[in-house]
Structures are given as structure tokens and as C-alpha cells.
Amino acid sequence: MSNHTVSEDRVLIDKYVNQNDQGAFNILVQKYSGRAYQIAYGVLGNKQDAEEVAQDAFMRIYRALPKFRGDSEFSTWMYRIIVNLARNKHRWNRVRGAGRSFSIDAPIDNGRGDGELTIELPDQGMAPDQIMLYNELKDKTRKAMEKLPEAYREAVILRTVKGLSYEEIADLLGCKVGTIKSRIARGREEIRNNLDI
């Protein structure tokens, strides 16, 4: 997290808290809602639950932001709220035995490879059979995510999707760095085995 981003967040928070500037809060939502969703998705493995948790988290932040003391960065504070809410939701789902539902006809997203990876991601020009194979792979990945233990899943998502460092993940989840490294490795390995790639 760059210093520029941190200071920008503080300015937005000040505007919202001291001047009741709703626009400043909206910018924070624009900036962090996607990340909040991704973290929640990492814990829950379910899109609908993830959106619900992201929304719930921001409503809490909206109410509690005036009491945010700034001891930590806003993003760290937000991540903690998200992780806690998502974990609560996950436990509740487990106790309740809620069935997970995944959309098998989800829209196909464009590839987002950053160039460092040598994976060919599907693009708009994919042949129909390639699209079908890719969708199957995504569906398998969803199922593999669902099977993954919560501790592995959240660590893997925070690393692979959010790009947080091991230290940041360890701090956020309250674990040792070595534990996080191990969980990420096991998570990747289990998904790989389930995908049979």
C-alpha cells in the first residue's frame, strides 16, 4: 500500500467524518468494494454470499467510520472487518447446512494475465469448443474452491487475487508467516489436484 494511497484515504475519511461529505465515502466504496468482495469470496467461495458480506461490511464502515482512529490503515481495518464478517457467515452457513449454488452459465470474462505468466487465457476470439472447455475448468475451480478448507482458501485468495504479501496476510489473519506460506502452498496444491490439470 503506497503512502499516496494511505494519505488519500485519510483525506477522504476526514471529509466524510468532518464535513459529512457523502461523495468522499462513495469514492472509498468505489475504491475498495471490489477488494472487499474478493476477500469475502475467498473465505466463502460463493458469489452471492460474498456480495452480501461486502455490502454488510460497508454499511458497518459507514456507521463506524467516525470512530475510526486511524491506528491502522483504512484498508487493513476494512480487510479485518470483511474477514470477520465472512468467517461468521461461513460458520453460519456451515451450521445451517446451507447449500451452495453456483451459476454454471456465468458470463465469460476476458483473460487478465499480467504477462509474467505463461498461461493462455481465453479471449473474445476463442472457438466455441475452447469456451466450453474453459467454462468447465472454471466450474471445476469453483468446486475445488468450495472443497478447500476455509483457512487455505482465504490465504490463497488474499495472495493470488489481492496480491498481499505473506506478512500482510499473516497480520490480517493473525497467523505466523510460515503458516501462511504453508496454507497457500497446500491450497494451490489441492486445487491443482482437484482440477486434474
Added chain:
Amino acid sequence: MNADQTKLSLARCPSAEELSIFLDEPADSALAGHISSCAHCQARLSDYAQVDCLLFELSQPPAGLAERIQQACRSEAPAPGTAALPPLFPGWSLLWRYAAVFAFLFALAGLLTWLNLAQGKQRYGKQLAQDSASTQANPPTAVTAQQNAPAEEDFALAEQMRPQGNIDPDSLQNVSTGAGASALKPVNHRRYRIESQIEHVWLVDNLTKSQAMLQELGLQDGFKLKWKQTDNADILHADLRGSDRQLQSLVDRLQAQNWLLLSPAYPQPKAEQSAFFTDSKIIYHATLVQKDAN
């Protein structure tokens, strides 16, 4: 690469965790050197990278998420400055939380109502038992025919319908009939409905005069009446048949004659306001007890 070289290469392959760490932090040059020459590790690393890409794809937030969150915050959250309350039901949506709270309150109200009813019923049971015990006397030995007396079968039926139970025949000996005698107050203060059979014990100054008085008032109120004498000269039993409304009137009039009602069973004198009359037929077992001379 021959078989021996492959075995040697695999024997030196890093663990899954080392490969995973290398994917995130490719700083280990020795490991990089191994991977560059090991097809097995390259494939595995490529698989991990593919997993990461797929996870990234799956985790993309849906379109319009930020707008929906902003709208939810505007519409449902209170003004800034209000601290967030701890979650009552973690993981529940707001709607379900409210539903749960309402359901809890509704169940609580139902429980309280039920407890209140049960308590009232218990009180009434005690009251009935007390009333029955206090009115039981020796069995009747003689019947005096009266003017306009109801048919015999009516009272035979009434006798069959008389409340049964463990009634102590000598219980009336425990009733104070002296100067300190006082009426028992009914416990249940809710609007009551008069039962089909009521037993009352009255303390009277003069048994003979009181018998004539009850005869007269009872007939005036339209009761059918039958007397029963007992072995005890100080006690008289009367069975009256009429309606609940008539009985309330009779009880009021008896008390106006300075009779003292010892039984707490309804109807009580001047308690018409709290009674619920249905003009249903009732059988009234009245026991008249002579006050002590002292």
C-alpha cells in the same frame, strides 16, 4: 535426459511449498536454476500459476457492486456518528435479523400469556378445591317438600353432576363461625364466567329465618329449590336451579340480608361488573351454617 538424470533431477525437486513460495517470491536463484532445467517443476509451477489465474477470474466482483453498496448505505444506514452495533445474528441479512427479533418478541408474549393463563387456572383449581372442601357436610338424611319444588329427577341429576373429589366431610368444623368469622376473597380478579355448579357456604344469624328467607328470595328470583336436612342442626343444604344471572342477583340479595359468604367461589356479592353472564343454567348448592351464639 536419460533415466538416471531424470531420477537425479526429481530427487532434487523442491517441495510443493517451496515451489509455491517461489511463484510468489522468485528470489531463490538456486531454485530458479533447478526449475529452468526441470520439466516436472516447470509443469507444476505452471499449474500453480494457472490456478492463480482461474481464482483471479472467479473472484472478479460483479458489475455495479459499488453502486449497490452505496445505495444500501444511503438507504439503510443511520447518519454518520452512530456506532455500529455488534451483530446480533452474524451472517444473517438485515431482514432476517429483524424477523428473528420479532419472532422472539412474539414468542415471549405468547409464553407470558400462557403462563398467566396457567397461573389463573391453577388459582381457580385451588379456589374450587377450597370451596368444595369448605362446603362438604354430612350426607343429607331427610328432604322437606316445598311449595313449587322442582321435579325430583332434576335434583337427582344435579346430585349426579355434583363435583366429585376428596372432600372432607368434617371440613365445616374448621370453619370459623364466631364473631371473628370473615369472608374469603376470591383470588382471580379477571372477568369470570359462572360455572355450571357452584357451592357456597353462608354464615347466618338464624338458621330457621334464613331458610325461609332463601326460600322466598329464591322463588322470587325464579329458582327451583330443594332443601336437604342434615344430622347437624346448625347446618342446612339447599339446591337451587336457575341461570347464572339469577344467581348473581340472589347472592347480592342474600348478602344484603347480612348473610356472610364464606366461600370464595364466584359469583360473589356485588361482583356483577366482573362477571361474564351467558344466561346458562346452573345448579347452586347453598349450605347455611348457624353462627355461634358467642
